[in-house]
Each structure stands twice: as C-alpha cells, then as structure tokens.
Amino acid sequence: MCGIVGYIGKREATPxxxxxxxxxxxxxxxxxxxxxxxxxxxxVEKYKGRLSVLEEHVKEKNLNGTIGIGHTRWATHGxxxxxNAHPHTNxxxxxxxxxxxxxxxxxxxKEWLIVEKGVHFKSETDTEVIAHLIDxxxxxxxxxxxxxxxxxxxxAYAIGVICKEEPDKIVxxxxxxxxxxxxxxxENFIASDIPALLKYTRDMYLIExxxxxxxxxxxxxxxxxxGQEQKREVFHVDWDVEAAEKEGYEHFMIKEIYEQPGGIxxxxxxxxxxxxxxxxxxxxxxxxxxxxxxxxxxxxxxxAYHAGLVGKVAIEKYAKIPVICDVASEFRxxxxxxxxxxxxxxxxxxxxxxxxxxxxxxxxxxxxxxLSVVNVVGSSVARESDDVFYTWAGPEIAVASTKAYTTQLTxxxxxxxxxxxxxxxxxxxxxxxxxxELKTMPDKxxxxxxxxxxxxxxxxxxxxxxxxxxxxxxxxxxxxxxxSLKLKEISYINSFAIAAGELxxxxxxxxxxxxxxxxxxxxxxxxxxxxSNIKEVKARGAYVVAVAKEGNEEVExxxxxxxxIPDTMDELTPILSVIPLQLFAYYVSVARGNDVDKPxxxxxxxxxx
Numbered sequence: 284m285c286g287i288v289g290y291i292g293k294r295e296a297t298p299x300x301x302x303x304x305x306x307x308x309x310x311x312x313x314x315x316x317x318x319x320x321x322x323x324x325x326x327v328e329k330y331k332g333r334l335s336v337l338e339e340h341v342k343e344k345n346l347n348g349t350i351g352i353g354h355t356r357w358a359t360h361g362x363x364x365x366x367n368a369h370p371h372t373n374x375x376x377x378x379x380x381x382x383x384x385x386x387x388x389x390x391x392x393k394e395w396l397i398v399e400k401g402v403h404f405k406s407e408t409d410t411e412v413i414a415h416l417i418d419x420x421x422x423x424x425x426x427x428x429x430x431x432x433x434x435x436x437x438x439a440y441a442i443g444v445i446c447k448e449e450p451d452k453i454v455x456x457x458x459x460x461x462x463x464x465x466x467x468x469x470e471n472f473i474a475s476d477i478p479a480l481l482k483y484t485r486d487m488y489l490i491e492x493x494x495x496x497x498x499x500x501x502x503x504x505x506x507x508x509x510g511q512e513q514k515r516e517v518f519h520v521d522w523d524v525e526a527a528e529k530e531g532y533e534h535f536m537i538k539e540i541y542e543q544p545g546g547i548x549x550x551x552x553x554x555x556x557x558x559x560x561x562x563x564x565x566x567x568x569x570x571x572x573x574x575x576x577x578x579x580x581x582x583x584x585x586x587a588y589h590a591g592l593v594g595k596v597a598i599e600k601y602a603k604i605p606v607i608c609d610v611a612s613e614f615r616x617x618x619x620x621x622x623x624x625x626x627x628x629x630x631x632x633x634x635x636x637x638x639x640x641x642x643x644x645x646x647x648x649x650x651x652x653x654l655s656v657v658n659v660v661g662s663s664v665a666r667e668s669d670d671v672f673y674t675w676a677g678p679e680i681a682v683a684s685t686k687a688y689t690t691q692l693t694x695x696x697x698x699x700x701x702x703x704x705x706x707x708x709x710x711x712x713x714x715x716x717x718x719x720e721l722k723t724m725p726d727k728x729x730x731x732x733x734x735x736x737x738x739x740x741x742x743x744x745x746x747x748x749x750x751x752x753x754x755x756x757x758x759x760x761x762x763x764x765x766x767s768l769k770l771k772e773i774s775y776i777n778s779f780a781i782a783a784g785e786l787x788x789x790x791x792x793x794x795x796x797x798x799x800x801x802x803x804x805x806x807x808x809x810x811x812x813x814x815s816n817i818k819e820v821k822a823r824g825a826y827v828v829a830v831a832k833e834g835n836e837e838v839e840x841x842x843x844x845x846x847x848i849p850d851t852m853d854e855l856t857p858i859l860s861v862i863p864l865q866l867f868a869y870y871v872s873v874a875r876g877n878d879v880d881k882p883x884x885x886x887x888x889x890x891x892x
Contacts, residue, residue, distance in 0.1 A: 285383035292470020296351035303479040313363035318370040318379035319351035329368035354381040373418035377447035384440035536681035544725040583630035594695030601703030611638035632687035634662020727849040742870030753780040755803035766864030783816035796824035
C-alpha cells in the first residue's frame with residue numbers, strides 16, 4: 284500500500300528518493316513526501332496528489348543532502364492532504380518518520396503523549412504518534428529510542444527514521460509490513476519493494492518480521508526484537524528491470540494482459556520433465572502425506588481468492604479431497620477446524636498481503652502444513668510456508684491483477700493434478716490428457732488476444748453503462764466473480780456476479796430494458812441450462828453478451844453478441860474465458876478516461892488489515 288524509500292550514501296538523496304517512489308506508484312497513493320538532512324537540518328517536503336506535484340516543488344528547493352527518506356501515502360487515518368502526508372516529525376522537527384501500516388493503539392498513545400509531554404499534534408494520522416514517541420524516548424541513541432517506541436506500539440508497520448542529532452544513520456523496523464534493504468558501495472537503501480531499488484543495486488537483504496535495521500553508508504546491521512544482531516544472506520535479484528517497465532504499452536495493465544501466454548507457459552512447461560510429468564520443484568507431497576490430509580483450506584483475498592475458488596473445484600475433482608475456500612480477512616475469526624491433518628494453501632501475488640499472512644500464521648499455529656502459491660520470490664508468505672509454488676508471472680505492476688490470476692490458475696491445476704496422480708484418484712491416461720491440453724493454453728490465450736478488436740468495440744459501445752451483471756454456471760460462476768471485480772475496480776461501474784441459477788431468487792428483479800448482462804456459457808454440461816438463463820434476462824429487456832466456446836453457436840440465437848474462446852476441456856476454461864473479461868474492463872476504463880493503472884482508493888499490495 285504505502286511506499287517507502289530511504290537512502291544514505293555519497294550521492295544526493297533527493298533524486299534517488301523521487302526515482303524510487305516513482306517505481307512504487309503502482310502500490311496506490313494519494314500524497315507523497317520526502318525528508319532530507321540538508322545543511323544541518325531535516326527538510327521536509329510533502330504534498331497531496333501525484334508524485335509529480337512533489338517533484339515540481341522539490342525542483343525549487345536546494346536539497347542536496349546525502350541522507351533521506353521518502354513516502355507515498357495511501358490514506359487510512361485522516362483525509363489525503365499536505366498535512367497528513369508523510370514524513371511526519373516531532374515538534375522540534377529533528378526526528379522524521381515514514382510508515383507503511385497501521386498503529387492500532389495510536390489513540391491511546393496520542394492521549395498519553397498529550398498528557399505526559401504536552402505534545403501538539405498537527406495531523407490526523409497514526410504515524411505522527413511514532414515521531415513523538417521516539418522523541419519521548421530519545422536520549423542520544425536513536426536505535427535505543429526506536430526500540431523503546433516500538434515496544435509501546437501495536438499493529439502492523441514498516442518504518443524508516445532519521446534524526447538530526449545522528450545524521451549518519453537510518454533506523455528501520457519491520458512488523459507485518461514489507462521491508463527490504465538494498466546494499467551498495469558506500470551507500471545503502473531501504474524500500475517497501477524491490478523495483479524501487481533495482482536501478483541502484485541487485486543485492487538485497489530481505490528483512491524478517493520483528494527485525495530492526497541500522498544503516499550507515501558503509502554497513503547494515505540487522506537486529507531481532509531482543510537487540511541481538513542477526514546474520515543474513517544476500518538475496519540477488521536476477522530478473523530484468525525492464526520487466527517492470529511499460530515497454531511501449533500505454534498502461535501496465537494491458538502489457539500484463541498480453542504477457543499472460545508467456546506467464547502460463549513458464550509456470551507450466553518449466554515444471555514438466557521429459558515424460559510430461561509435473562515436478563513441483565521442492566514440494567514433497569507424497570502419497571503418505573496426501574493420505575493423511577483429510578481437508579484442505581484455500582485462503583486468499585480478491586483476485587487470488589477467485590483463483591482459489593477454481594483451485595477448490597480442481598482439487599476436489601482430481602484428488603478427491605474436500606476443500607474449503609475462504610476469504611483471508613474472515614478466516615481467522617471463524618475459529619476454523621484445523622489440525623496436523625490439514626493442508627493450508629495460501630494464494631497471494633505479492634506474498635505480503637497482511638490478511639493472508641495472518642491467516643497463514645493462524646493455520647500454522649494450529650498445526651497445518653502450509654503450501655503457498657506466490658509470485659514474489661522471498662516474500663513473507665513464501666518465507667513462512669513449508670512449501671512454495673512460484674508462479675513465474677514476472678513483476679505485476681498494475682493494481683488490477685491479470686497475469687497473476689491466470690498463472691495462479693495454472694499453478695492450482697498443476698497442484699491438483701499432482702495430488703490426483705500421486706494419490707491414485709486420477710488415472711495416468713486422464714492425467715496425460717489434461718497436461719497435454721494445459722500445454723495448449725498459451726497459444727489459445729494468444730488467439731484471444733489477437734482478436735482484441737471485437738472486445739474493444741464492445742467496450743466503446745457499452746462504457747456508459749452504470750450497472751453490469753455477470754453470470755454463469757459451474758466454473759463460469761468463479762470466472763464471473765473475477766470479471767466483475769476487474770470491471771468495478773478500474774472503471775468504477777457498479778458490477779456484480781451471480782450464479783445464473785440464482786437469478787429467479789431475487790436478482791432478476793433488477794433486470795430492465797438495456798441492462799448489460801455478460802453471460803459465461805463455456806461449460807458443455809451446463810450449456811442448455813445457461814441458454815435458458817440467458818432467455819430469462821432477455822425476456823426482461825437485458826442486452827446480453829455471451830462468452831462461449833468455438834463451435835457452440837446455438838447461443839447466437841439468444842444473445843445479442845457472442846465472444847468465442849478456443850475450445851477446451853470444461854475444467855480448464857477459466858484460463859481462457861477470463862481474458863475477454865480483462866480486456867473488456869481495460870477498454871471500458873480507457874473509454875471512461877480513468878487512470879487504469881492507479882484506480883482510485885485502491886492499492887496493489889494490501890498491507891493493512
């Protein structure tokens with residue numbers, strides 16, 4: 284969510300901070316600011332709006348210091364404003380703090396500071412409390428003051444702190460929010476995500492939970508919560524910085540939609556041996572392991588949750604193990620039935636989604652085995668799991684997730700197939716048929732992308748709709764959920780999805796002349812029933828766009844427009860049927876003049892509960 288960057292070294296900090304923040308814009312934000320130690324003082328510049336506003340103001344200043352911290356804010360406490368923007372300082376302005384996360388007990392701390400020290404607060408934020416709290420404990424040792432402050436703080440946070448009295452260091456802390464350290468020659472960095480630092484270094488430290496970091500220009504020391512110094516291996520980033528750039532596309536989202544054939548191909552084919560058998564990297568799920576598992580939980584948020592819904596169907600079909608798919612933000616409040624015979628599958632693009640991470644920890648505490656499906660190597664979810672399946676989608680920058688979803692689907696199919704073959708609940712012949720069909724998915728996905736004009740034209744005709752229904756049956760329901768989410772998050776259209784068989788139980792009351800209904804009809808065994816549902820909404824005036832397999836042309840007699848996907852097995856259609864829905868959402872958003880990659884109120888990596 285919020286983006287943080289810090290620099291200490293020999294170069295001017297300001298351009299490095301601005302550049303780093305620009306590479307975190309995808310996280311979503313409403314204001315930006317920097318604090319630079321300059322001519323014996325900490326100079327703070329922070330403004331509401333896009334990073335360009337800050338950049339213009341900074342041009343007029345002479346900030347040539349070599350130590351500083353920067354921040355892009357996604358508002359949680361207090362409206363977006365110059366005053367509420369980070370960094371925040373103590374009253375004297377000699378301690379500055381940036382923060383990603385939420386301090387849950389900030390009101391209690393704020394009241395205590397007002398009574399105990401007579402602090403006058405300028406902002407509505409929880410972050411300002413941190414600056415005053417560190418100031419309260421400061422007695423000439425910034426590291427010690429930070430330790431004492433975090434001992435009083437409850438919540439999730441990653442913070443970076445600089446102090447006028449100690450201008451040769453940055454102190455950073457990680458608790459449930461992502462934090463990395465970049466290592467340079469005579470310079471070091473902090474950031475909330477790798478892309479912020481790739482221009483300057485590929486060598487990183489991945490900071491663990493409850494760790495405190497002390498940076499100078501020449502060294503980095505990592506301490507645990509008890510103040511004991513920790514050893515850490517250097518993590519070398521080996522993917523290209525160009526992978527995180529637009530490469531000529533108008534938006535990251537459309538670039539990432541077009542990267543899906545490659546992502547599906549890498550996720551699948553790099554894990555197939557010469558015999559065509561799926562090899563799940565270092566994951567050891569033996570027949571004995573699987574025979575002990577009496578239930579599986581798949582837990583995730585948003586798009587990843589929708590991938591989990593498809594994964595549930597695949598695992599139950601191939602491996603014959605009961606699966607519960609749950610929303611991470613609700614999971615740990617249900618007191619779920621978990622023990623050592625439970626497999627818990629966490630799905631997350633970033634691997635830093637706080638709700639998913641908290642659910643994972645709850646399941647682990649109760650004895651479950653943890654298998655994660657993530658895109659970011661070295662992320663928190665990956666590091667805290669027993670087994671990890673990396674999706675190899677490459678960096679996903681757009682807030683609206685696309686290629687993460689289709690690679691997550693591919694991953695879930697592969698896990699389900701592996702389980703089924705290993706357990707003996709899926710024959711080798713059927714297994715080989717499904718794997719062979721999975722191998723055709725990249726080409727079939729590309730075929731849909733090559734015919735994008737049909738969907739672009741549809742979007743240009745329908746972008747003024749303010750209410751859209753998605754419906755389907757079987758696996759099409761799960762894809763309808765994802766299609767609806769894509770449309771609402773970047774176009775701001777009130778869309779929702781429903782199982783088509785539920786129409787008559789209330790929702791059909793909302794259908795009137797001109798209502799746009801997107802009907803997925805890709806499941807052969809439910810095709811006739813879906814045609815009946817299309818007729819039901821058509822009879823009440825709906826304009827129906829159907830998504831169907833090539834060859835199933837009967838739908839043309841009922842729907843107003845049909846988008847065809849290449850023919851495939853029913854259970855694999857979600858990989859293909861979602862692509863037209865992604866393209867439709869994208870082109871509708873463009874037609875409405877929205878900021879596609881940075882939709883309002885949203886953030887890429889949701890690191891608050």
